[in-house]
Amino acid sequence: MRKIAPGIFVETEYTPYNLGIITLSEGAALAVDAPPDPERAQAWRALVESQVGPLRYLVLTDATAEKLVAAALWRDVPLVITERTQAILAALVEEGWRKLVQEVKLRHSGRTTWETLKPPTPALIFEREMQFHRSDGSLLLTTGPGIIPGDLTLFDEASGGLFAGDIVAVTEPSPALATADYAPWLAYLNELAQRREVRWIVPGRGDAPVFRAELAQQQELMSILQQTARKLTSNKTQLGARARDLGQIFFNRAGNRAVKHLRRALEHLLAELTPPPALPPAQSEPPVQEERDA
Numbered sequence: 001m002r003k004i005a006p007g008i009f010v011e012t013e014y015t016p017y018n019l020g021i022i023t024l025s026e027g028a029a030l031a032v033d034a035p036p037d038p039e040r041a042q043a044w045r046a047l048v049e050s051q052v053g054p055l056r057y058l059v060l061t062d063a064t065a066e067k068l069v070a071a072a073l074w075r076d077v078p079l080v081i082t083e084r085t086q087a088i089l090a091a092l093v094e095e096g097w098r099k100l101v102q103e104v105k106l107r108h109s110g111r112t113t114w115e116t117l118k119p120p121t122p123a124l125i126f127e128r129e130m131q132f133h134r135s136d137g138s139l140l141l142t143t144g145p146g147i148i149p150g151d152l153t154l155f156d157e158a159s160g161g162l163f164a165g166d167i168v169a170v171t172e173p174s175p176a177l178a179t180a181d182y183a184p185w186l187a188y189l190n191e192l193a194q195r196r197e198v199r200w201i202v203p204g205r206g207d208a209p210v211f212r213a214e215l216a217q218q219q220e221l222m223s224i225l226q227q228t229a230r231k232l233t234s235n236k237t238q239l240g241a242r243a244r245d246l247g248q249i250f251f252n253r254a255g256n257r258a259v260k261h262l263r264r265a266l267e268h269l270l271a272e273l274t275p276p277p278a279l280p281p282a283q284s285e286p287p288v289q290e291e292r293d294a
Contacts, residue, residue: 001047004200004209005159007134009052014040016172016205016257017066020163021048022156025133028056031077032154032163033204034070037108041073057124057132059141061165061204063088063150064175069104071120078123082143085150086125134158145188147180160199161209168192170214172206172254173221178264182222189219206254221250225262229269239266 007023020032137158144151251258
């Protein structure tokens with residue numbers, strides 16, 4: 001756990017996730033996301049409470065499966081989410097929750113009985129903004145642009161630091177590259193790059209913190225992915241090779257994990273560019289002949 005500003009800490013050891021801790025004015029700690037692995041979640045909590053203080057809140061930066069399961073592992077910590085995340089939770093009937101837990105379990109280990117996990121219950125839900133007070137200023141939570149379901153950001157006014165979740169991904173590809181609409185995402189990144197009050201950013205994964213100027217790398221990657229997908233429409237057999245090329249250029253340290261994300265991103269963009277198959281022409285029924293009286 002590394003201190004990056006007064007009362008603000010970041011942990012990058014629980015790969016691929018970046019976790020944050022922010023101290024509040026009353027001396028307690030606010031956690032930004034948590035590991036979705038049972039043993040890691042327990043270890044991270046023990047470290048925070050021994051070095052910083054008791055956990056007062058857990059904030060989820062989006063409503064993806066791993067974030068929701070992480071919150072379920074810390075059910076006794078008051079949960080802070082957006083209205084969109086609450087709607088997603090409310091729509092998860094029992095069978096839907098079991099499938100979501102199983103999806104996360106396949107990617108993680110742990111001796112915990114995953115099947116006993118229950119959906120988290122939020123303590124605070126907000127529509128657009130929410131403020132927490134710190135000793136040297138305010139911590140502002142704002143709903144995100146909707147790039148990822150339930151996304152939100154946390155901005156610390158005193159330090160100029162922004163926890164952005166997977167909306168920002170500079171040295172590690174965001175999983176949202178394989179699902180999101182790139183046009184509003186690039187527009188949001190362009191606006192964020194112009195926000196002078198933001199001095200540093202903690203992405204959802206990869207190196208942290210990064211500076212605003214480094215957003216240009218993510219914008220360049222997304223533009224190249226769009227250009228590459230357009231070229232691949234005439235020769236899709238090169239998709240794997242192009243994903244490997246981009247992985248070496250932008251995320252060489254991340255290795256195959258990055259290549260898999262980039263391949264999914266190109267498949268996603270290709271699907272958007274590929275027109276749906278034409279429906280077979282409707283067969284007209286033979287005309288009905290009127291019977292004539294003999």
